[in-house]
Amino acid sequence: MSTKSSAPGAPEEKWGRNIAVTASAALLNEWESLTSCFPAEWQRRLRPPLFSFKARMDGWGCWHGGEKRLLEINLSLLLQHSWQAVLEVLRHEVAHQVVSECFPEVRESPHGQKFREVCRAIGANPAASGTYPTLDQRMQADENESLSEEARLTSKVQKLLALSKSANENEARQALLKARELTAKYSLSLPEDGKREEEFVAWAVGQPVARKESHLLILANILQEFYQVAVVWMQEPDFLMQRQRYAMVVHGACGKVKIASYVYDCLLRQIDSSWEQLPWQVKAANPGARGRKEFAEGLLRGFRDALRQQNDSPEVQALVQSGRDQQERLQEYLRCLYPRLVKFSRQRRTWDPALQAAGQAEGKKLILHPGLDRREKQRKYLPE
Numbered sequence: 001m002s003t004k005s006s007a008p009g010a011p012e013e014k015w016g017r018n019i020a021v022t023a024s025a026a027l028l029n030e031w032e033s034l035t036s037c038f039p040a041e042w043q044r045r046l047r048p049p050l051f052s053f054k055a056r057m058d059g060w061g062c063w064h065g066g067e068k069r070l071l072e073i074n075l076s077l078l079l080q081h082s083w084q085a086v087l088e089v090l091r092h093e094v095a096h097q098v099v100s101e102c103f104p105e106v107r108e109s110p111h112g113q114k115f116r117e118v119c120r121a122i123g124a125n126p127a128a129s130g131t132y133p134t135l136d137q138r139m140q141a142d143e144n145e146s147l148s149e150e151a152r153l154t155s156k157v158q159k160l161l162a163l164s165k166s167a168n169e170n171e172a173r174q175a176l177l178k179a180r181e182l183t184a185k186y187s188l189s190l191p192e193d194g195k196r197e198e199e200f201v202a203w204a205v206g207q208p209v210a211r212k213e214s215h216l217l218i219l220a221n222i223l224q225e226f227y228q229v230a231v232v233w234m235q236e237p238d239f240l241m242q243r244q245r246y247a248m249v250v251h252g253a254c255g256k257v258k259i260a261s262y263v264y265d266c267l268l269r270q271i272d273s274s275w276e277q278l279p280w281q282v283k284a285a286n287p288g289a290r291g292r293k294e295f296a297e298g299l300l301r302g303f304r305d306a307l308r309q310q311n312d313s314p315e316v317q318a319l320v321q322s323g324r325d326q327q328e329r330l331q332e333y334l335r336c337l338y339p340r341l342v343k344f345s346r347q348r349r350t351w352d353p354a355l356q357a358a359g360q361a362e363g364k365k366l367i368l369h370p371g372l373d374r375r376e377k378q379r380k381y382l383p384e
Helices: 017-035 040-045 075-080 083-102 113-122 135-139 149-163 169-188 214-226 254-277 289-310 314-322 324-337 353-363
Strands: 050-054 061-064 070-074 200-209 230-238 243-253
Touching: 017 050, 017 083, 017 230, 040 083, 050 075, 061 083, 070 075, 070 083, 075 083, 083 113, 083 135, 083 200, 083 243, 113 324, 135 200, 135 254, 149 254, 200 230, 200 254, 200 324, 214 230, 214 243, 214 254, 214 289, 230 324, 243 254, 243 324, 254 289
Parallel strands: 050 070
Antiparallel strands: 061 070, 200 243, 230 243
């Protein structure tokens, strides 16, 4: 492992060599985790590359084979984009490394058939290079800029969740039900001949946290159970604080991951709003952070119970059934990304039944307040 500075006075020197070393170590750790699941023949031929952060380059990443064995990452990608965007580019470049070192006899264009086969095998995006938009650019793009069916459906769902502000429980329930119906319709938007190559993505919702709190685990399960995505908790490096934090990474078709992100934002806002409006007599015994978490757990459980009641709706049943094929493709995508993925469950003692009950009552109302301004979610970037 090594780091490389492009020139004296380059941006690397401004944010410190210690952070450069930390970033290189994080990429090496991801490289080792990724390649440890490769076929044994590939592992025998692969060696860790040198990592370089370059301030000026044409694309987001580049693999230099031969004697160089250098994997370059665009510095702006590391400084100004999400860690999941960095990992997407890393996988793309590792696919180039695999073709270079495991199939030296192959003579074809850099993004030829063998490269695409390797990308499919390791869950890499074959397009994640050059001027292709980064993962967070694609996820945060304005849906109105596209006329695709998927974009129109995503925009409708976002507006439904953002505008379901009525205090009328039935109106809020219908808004949520319609949002779920539109979510399921993504599986119907694919052509039957299978010629369109569906894009699956891995996207971290919210901000990384030091601990996986119980209410966040419940929220992750709600997204997974009702919005046709898969959730995996992953560690992300915090370069500023020199530590690892946990990120809730949502996997699935691009449009459905966007919708799951909207739902995540709405529910957290609902928790904050409902907690503030809760009578002081209910909060008196436990008004602090623990009491708020108890209330949040109850609210999310009530929300989940109401969604389960809606599962008997013929509309939801028909549309969810139509998405079975996509769910199978999602599971295959997860197996490519995480061959050694382990599932676990954890039970937690309830400390304040009154707050749990109050939260559950609020959750069953299914009221999602407005306020989905994506610009409010600011990621922490490294200083230049």
